Amino acid sequence: MHTLNLGILAHVDAGKTSLTERLLHTAGVIDEIGSVDDGNTQTDSLALERERGITIKSAVVSFPIDDITVNLIDTPGHPDFIAEVERVLNVLDGAMLVISAVEGVQAQTRVLMRTLRRLRIPTLIFVNKVDRGGAQEESLLRSISEKLTPAVIAMGSVDGRGCRDARCTPYTGADPGFTDRLAELLTDQDDALLAAYVENAAPLPYRRLREELAVQTGQALVHPVFFGSAITGVGVDALISGVRELLPASAGDADGPVSGTVFKVERGPGGEKIAYVRMFSGTVRVRDRLPFGRSDGHAGGGGDGRGGDGRGGGGRGEGKVTAISVFDRGSALREAAVGAGRIARLRGLGDIRVGDTVGEPDTTGRRNWFAPPTLESVVAPSAPVNRGALHFALAQLAEQDPLINLRQDGIRKEVSVSLYGEVQKEVIQATLADEFGIDVTFRETTTICLERPNGSGAAYEIIGQDPNPFLATVGLRVDPAPIGSGIEYRLEVELGSMPYSLMRAVEETVGETLRQGIHGWQVTDCVVTMTHSGYWPRQSHSHGVFDKSMSSTAGDFRNLTPLVLMSALKQAGTTVHEPMHRFRLELPTDLLGPVLPVLAPLGAVPGTPAPHGAVCVLEGEIPAARVHGLQQRLPALTRGEGVLESEFDSYRAVRGAPPARPRTDRDPLNRKEYLLHTVRRVAGQGDFR
Incomplete structure (x- = not known):
């Protein structure tokens, strides 16, 4: 048996989970098809998923297709849970992108397809709900070609579109229109096939075209489009055949290193x-x-x-x-x-x-493909006595979703979580109540910014020299790095100049310290270089007792590093950057004039309007913090006809006074305050506070 690890992805409500149920039923795995509305599907197993009718966590189910075992991974469609999708992408052999024939290509559909193409994951497209009123076919194919990828081909036609008894008929080699379209698409991607197509007087054999379609689909060069309905089952047999024929099974050496x-x-x-x-x-x-x-x-x-x-x-x-x-x-x-x-x-x-x-450690250089969470909120227990239990519960949730990124404020005894949106906040709140018995409240959601260094800065402190109270020498230089490069740590001192444990203490503390920059935001896109190092080796009295007051410890380096690093960072200076969204606004052309003046106060930068008869399309960028405000005002501004799509694009330097986030540490920017909260016994001085 071969194995195919297949992801099923879609914009929310496109029918992805219903299609999963239909596939399992068609394969004979389940006797009765579950319903999202009834809360009895195979993959939405969480009580909260059944209650809300949405997928929150990825789930794996398996079914056979001939000699292939398909591990189907159902992923969330709501953008608030995009992190679940991201984790699944790294393990897929192929993907199935579901699009509603009624709603068409939506914002999340474009985000998903763009990422699938970037990762070169072989992908089939399934247009669902052809039996619903308002279902599209030719116009949707054009939309897919324009908005997702031009390398698509319909694998069948729809009869009775928009009716309960709609039928889907697969194309065959006997259909000259289909074979011509297939040959044109495939020769556009393969020069050898193009030469054979041009040189031969007769059309290319249909078998040769199907073989080449499988090759190019497996290389993620083309994307076959299937039509059908998960509810009625039409078109699903053709889709299953397409999975079997066109998507490559997994490869790997079972005898190789784990x-x-x-x-x-x-x-x-x-x-x-x-x-x-x-x-x-x-x-x-x-x-x-x-x-x-x-x-x-x-x-x-x-x-x-x-x-x-x-x-x-x-x-x-x-x-x-x-x-x-x-x-x-x-x-x-x-x-x-x-x-x-x-x-x-x-x-x-x-x-x-x-x-x-x-x-074996991962050496593939996998990276994050979707935007990070750009929102955060303080979560507090309704009963203060539950503060400890809340932190334990959130830590367990963070195991399942590390991007909620718990941020503990030891000074204010508060915990913040990172978020993608308000729905995720509601889900966390409900999960804490249902699974842990903790009622919580969330404070106002705020935007997560980041800091990037403006230039270079350096600082050092020498062991035994004022004002350094710690038994450690640390020198650090901060330099800006290319956008998106993250944080790189380098050494300009010999690796053997200190014990490895002390070297490691400095490197780890650098990462921890940069989570809060000059303005309190995560610092990124920089290179931190260790320029000075020094320590006092282990000292013992004549009777052999270790004297910590005369010997450097990892604690000395962990306490000194924040002071040195923040001094260097302050010298370099930082700029706060806020997350920006790329937006696409469709509205009646006659309302463009009233809408444009509203965008400027929101910090939006619109592009050139593109009128298409009675409808106008306006694209541009807007601060992530202002998207919700625009969504709220849009119905009144556009007679309820405006449609806004937005997605994370990049970070942009904040204009005007930079926002600051309250610190949660001992504040190494304030040396006196920092040392008041830091204890170190220094030789001959007693406790230093």
């Missing part, structure tokens, strides 16, 4: 961690001791403004695999081993987290 990626973590009934792992190479067996963790060498967060993972950079752990489950015909079955190409649930790896690699 290597895999964790894309989901959940808790079992007893509270134990269960890691969902896609195996790329090797075989994992029960009772194997398995290394896992991150393998990046950066000091902290990436160029997108995300914080570090809390392990101090490239932290690695190890655990013993106590149980393995693999997916088969809708169930998770216990197995003694799992090999390359498959997806498994592993138990026993207590410290494992989403995004970790198992076995």
Whole structure:
């Protein structure tokens, strides 16, 4: 048996989960098709998913197609849960993008397709809901070609579109119009095929065209489009045949070194961690001791403004695999081993987290493909006595979604979480109430900015010289780096000039310190170089007792590094950047005049209007913090006819006074205040505070 790890993606309400149910039923895995409205689908297993009728967490189900086992990964469609989609993308062999025939290409559809094309993931497009009133066919194909990718071809036609008894008829080699369109599309991507097409007097054999279609689909060069309805089942047989014929099964060496990626973590009934792992190479067996963790060498967060993972950079752990489950015909079955190409649930790896690699460290340079969360909010328990329980509960949620990025304010005893939107906030609130019994309130949602250095700055402090109260020498230089490069840590001192534990303490503290820059925001796109180092080796009295007051410890370097780094950063200066969205606004042409003056006060920068008869399209950029305000005003401004689409685009320097975020640390920018909260026994001085 071969394995195909297939992701199913869509804009919310396009019918993705309903299609999953139909595929399972057609394959004979389930006897009765579940309904999203009734809350009894296979993949929406969370109580909250059933209640709200939306997918919140990715889920894996399996079904056979001939000799292929398809692991179908159902992903959320709502943009607030895009992080779940991002994690799944790294483990896919192919994808199925679902589009509603009624609503057509939507904002999230474009975001998803752009990313699938960038990653060169082979993708089939399924146009769902052809049986609904207002369903489109030719106009939707043009929209797909214009907004998603020009390299598409319809694999069949629709009869009775918009009616309950709509039928879909697959094209065959007997249809000259289809074979001509297919030949034109494929020869546009392959010069050898084009030469054969031009030189031969007769048309290319249909079998040759189908073979080439499979090759180019597998290379993500072309994207076949299937029509159908998940509710009635029309067109689904042709889609399943397309999956079997056109998408490549997974490849990997089961005898090679163990290597895999964790894309989901959940808790079992007893509270134990269960890691969902896609195996790329090797075989994992029960009772194997398995290394896992991150393998990046950066000091902290990436160029997108995300914080570090809390392990101090490239932290690695190890655990013993106590149980393995693999997916088969809708169930998770216990197995003694799992090999390359498959997806498994592993138990026993207590410290494992989403995004970790198992076995060999990841050297592929995988990166984040979607925008980071651009919003945050303070979450507080309704009953102060639940403060400790709240932090524990949020920490468990962060295991499943690291991008909620808990931010603990030890001074104010508050916890902030990062968010993609208001729906995610509501889901977190409901989850805390339902699963942990904690009622919480959220404060006003604010925008997450980031800081980038303006220039270079350097600072150092020498051991034993005033005003340095710590038994450590640290010198650091901060230099700006290209946008999107994140944080890089370098050495201009010999690696052996200090014990590794002290060197590591400096590097880890650099990453932690840069989470709060001069204005309180994450600092990114910079290179931090260690220029000075020095320590006092372990000292003991004559009777052999270790004297910490005369010996450098990692604590000295962790306490001194923030002072030095922030001095260097202050010298370099930073600029606060706010997240910007690219927007697309469709509105009646006669209302363009009244709408334009409203955009300027919102900080929007519109482009040139593009009128199309009675409808005008206006594109531009707008601060992420102002998108919600524009959405609220749009119905009144456009007689309810305006349609706004927006998505994260980039970060832009804030105009005017930069916003500041309250600090949650001991504030190394205020030396006196910092030292008042830092204790170190220095030789001959007693406690320094």
